[in-house]
Amino acid sequence: MKISWFRRQQYVQVKLDQRGEQGALWVKCAGCGDLVFRERVREKHGVCPRCGAYFFLTAQERISLLVDEDSFVDVSRPIVAADPLGFTDCRPYLERLKEAQDRTGLPNETVVGRARMGNTPVVLAVTDFRFIGGSMGSVMGEQLSCAMDIAAQELSPFVLVSSTGGARMQEGIFSLMQMVKTAAARRDLERACVPFVSVMTYPTTGGVFASIASLGDVAIAEKGALIGFAGRRVIEQTTGERLPSDFQTEAFAFDHGIVDRVVERTKLREELIRVLSFFPVGRSP
Amino acid sequence: MKISWFRRQQYVQVKLDQRGEQGALWVKCAGCGDLVFRERVREKHGVCPRCGAYFFLTAQERISLLVDEDSFVDVSRPIVAADPLGFTDCRPYLERLKEAQDRTGLPNETVVGRARMGNTPVVLAVTDFRFIGGSMGSVMGEQLSCAMDIAAQELSPFVLVSSTGGARMQEGIFSLMQMVKTAAARRDLERACVPFVSVMTYPTTGGVFASIASLGDVAIAEKGALIGFAGRRVIEQTTGERLPSDFQTEAFAFDHGIVDRVVERTKLREELIRVLSFFPVGRSP
Amino acid sequence: MTIEDLIAELQNKLAELRKFARENGRDVSAEIAELEEKVARISWGPRAWEQVKLARHPSRPTTLDYLDLLMDDFYELHGDRLYGDDKAIVGGLAKFEGRTVAVVGHQKGRNPAENHACRYGMAGPAGYRKAARIMGLGDRFGLPIITFIDTPGAYPGIEAEERNIGGAIADSIYNMLRLRTPVVVAVIGEGGSGGALAIGVGDRVLMLENAYYSVISPEGCAAILWGDRGRAPEAAAALRLTAPDLLDLGVIDEVVQEPAGGAHTAPKAAARNLREALLRHLDELRAVVPGELVNQRRRRFRGMGICEGAVETMRLRNGE
């Protein structure tokens, strides 16, 4: 056990890159089509001040939406994606990684940390969709597993907020195996009797949905979430079926018993504080 | 623990009453409408020699269909139904019981015994539909539970062949409670690592279907079985739905994943011998 | 002739008989006893039937009403993770007297729209599978479990059969026999058949005074045995389905008093009584170690049933 890593603490290493796509003063809302002032959107945690549509949140924005002020301590392991297959399509994987790191200011797509929510200590893991679609490779598998280990060891509830397109296909079979790896870590969490709340946002799909995100004690869908396993296009092409208009929406997931609750973004923090208040953490039955 | 009961053994107490409904030489087949010679039907284990339709089997006929010759030892407990509610509708319950006993020659609807199937020792329980619809009251609950106790203790597989309309409503709440009682005995069977094969015949419905009959390690439907919880009439009246033609048939149960296999009556014995051959009885994992 | 008329007529006859005996000095005690028993039997019908009607009263507090009144907070969980969310069963985590409990109950709805959405508490497979999931969650975290029974029965429908409602009920019963935490069941309204029992496998079973609990609805029983749904009052009496009956029969542990006129006339008073009873039983059960709880629960239900022995009359209770 590399306990040493668990002890490592440093303040938020998530840096919001102000250049590039994040730089413009105004941003166009996909909901109402209006140009809205970016700063206003940010203040409102990525909710359009005109129409209420949700913008993507960065990992940092998601964290600051959820945790008690200044309570977040990044405990992500100091690892970045390797290129175990030497994968190249039109561009080498390592180049894509570098580009994603530069664009997001993040070393990888997963941020995990200790935090407090309504003064309850939690271990929080967040994935950032901007980083290669928030896809799960060896790094995400390792970060989430270590996060669950910390939660199990410290008897702190584990909260996962997913925003992911699924597997990091550039890591091939290793990407697939993270589905089992995270499930194995979740097993230890269960044995430690520590609660796990899975929050699914836009999008929670593919391999992450078909593994760790579906294994929560409680499953919460953010309003506007996309939740499902297979992609719409694949389904249409394979089956020729016409998809219903609410297909794979959060309402679809709720109606089909896949999630416990649907929550608006602005109420998500209160929701998590509330649900965590019910769990007698660390009590071993 | 009334271990003494478990040791009690006596040869088949099932007597086939030759008078009354069983007396006639000829019997009308519901399948082809022909009058067929009763003795021929009996020889063929209740299969119409003309059209292959199934007649009801008595408990004795069912047993002799399934077990190695002369291997059946009745271990039913020497109990008969009480009338705990003092129940009377158009006729007192006790009168109905007496009539059923006289007509069937059975003390109650359930016969349990030790037997061999293809030389494998088993505990076999059979319900007789002629006896007040093979309905489950305190006696059936007790007989089945004791049968499972014997199976658990002797590490013999348990085979239940159901033919029942459900609850014995004249015993009111006690009848309902047999659903839990039998499930509790089944739990002990599971803990002893003893296999349980549930055979559903025409009909396996109501409270028996919604408890012990659904809790087998393997579920086999006899061809022509009726399998379901609610009665057709109740469903039609409550919902106004038109029932599909195969509703609650054995094919319906198979298609909906409710039973593992559908087996013809004449092949049922071989089927049971075969499935039992797979289980390493009494091995505790 | 209504049952009330019949009773009045019988009582007139009784009075005449007594008068005749007094005036003529004849011993008619046998005839009088017979008539009195008949009156008692028949008049129990309306009383049991009154209870059934009270148990079904449209304003009677539902599971959600009691959760409102009993719990400091109720966090509802939804879905069976398999196909759907059945509104005829509600469940989740709740705070009861400072402790978290897992709760599950049938929900009938509190107005016509809700009634429709909840199918009057007639749950399907998705409901029972959600119930098992929530009880499993409670079990994993060592939370006591409280269930509220209030259903005419499981929903009889094509889809319910397609989704194996029988197996869902059996699995729910089997699941409850495995739970390692205390389980207290409260029958708050209708306790209809297997659909009720599916969430009724408790270490303690309480019943509100005007609730009923029965293997079959009085109407269903009357239709089958009397050939006439209209004889439901007589069936209700014969089934011995009232709370005092069931206490007498040893199937439930306690009758929780309701305010005069029924729980719907003063829901808070009813909830107060229920709270006291739940708390008392949970306190008692907290002292029992998990493994022993499972054994006791199994033995409790193993012991239920009354048979006539060839050699003896057995009253099977508490695991013999």
Next chain:
Amino acid sequence: MTIEDLIAELQNKLAELRKFARENGRDVSAEIAELEEKVARISWGPRAWEQVKLARHPSRPTTLDYLDLLMDDFYELHGDRLYGDDKAIVGGLAKFEGRTVAVVGHQKGRNPAENHACRYGMAGPAGYRKAARIMGLGDRFGLPIITFIDTPGAYPGIEAEERNIGGAIADSIYNMLRLRTPVVVAVIGEGGSGGALAIGVGDRVLMLENAYYSVISPEGCAAILWGDRGRAPEAAAALRLTAPDLLDLGVIDEVVQEPAGGAHTAPKAAARNLREALLRHLDELRAVVPGELVNQRRRRFRGMGICEGAVETMRLRNGE
């Protein structure tokens, strides 16, 4: 231009370059090395792609074929007890070398009618739930479990999503991590994505020589990353999805040889090799106590993944 043409052209260029160097005494070793690497990379494409095509060969033995060849008896079990029976997954009890095992595998069908009924092995929720049920049965009776992987992936359809295919796969994975009996997995044909992995959590993972196992189909990968499904051969090579690749990457334990030309040319020979390997691994696993099996399996998969450390390069295997 086909890949074969491209390779021929590159090899011509290489020959010219070498001739040029020889004749002119110039050092072009850097250029030659670059070209050689390019040829190697590109020609791996067709080789990997050949494997994928072999893995998909319409005559390739299916799970039921292997069960016929390997098992003395196979007793098929059906149904998920929830809603249906998915023919894309078969399973049941079988006799293997004198012992009972529980088996589960994807089934593609052996003729067009079966292919259709089995959806070419693309299983839905009912299939994975049946699989979990059968593995649970094996576990209860201490039976070793053998699974056969042969699917292009889980079925992508509306009904599959309605029935929570994602949750079904997750639950199947989670269930396999809990099994206390030995689990040996054999990838016999296509190992397509999560739909394959759902029954792939074994103590040992074997692969037939011409099977493939991948996070995504080569076509899907090519469509997304190259923007052209036609580039599937290149994607196949890049994904490193062949049995030798995966052995090299440490994700599988053994490559089971196939007869020359592929398993379909001599199914009995393929089955003989598979039998020998299964038997050997099951024998090894029989020595491990149940609790330790669970721990080892958990550690095996906990250790899978390769990252680049800020301080060190970690090759995570066998639980660090």
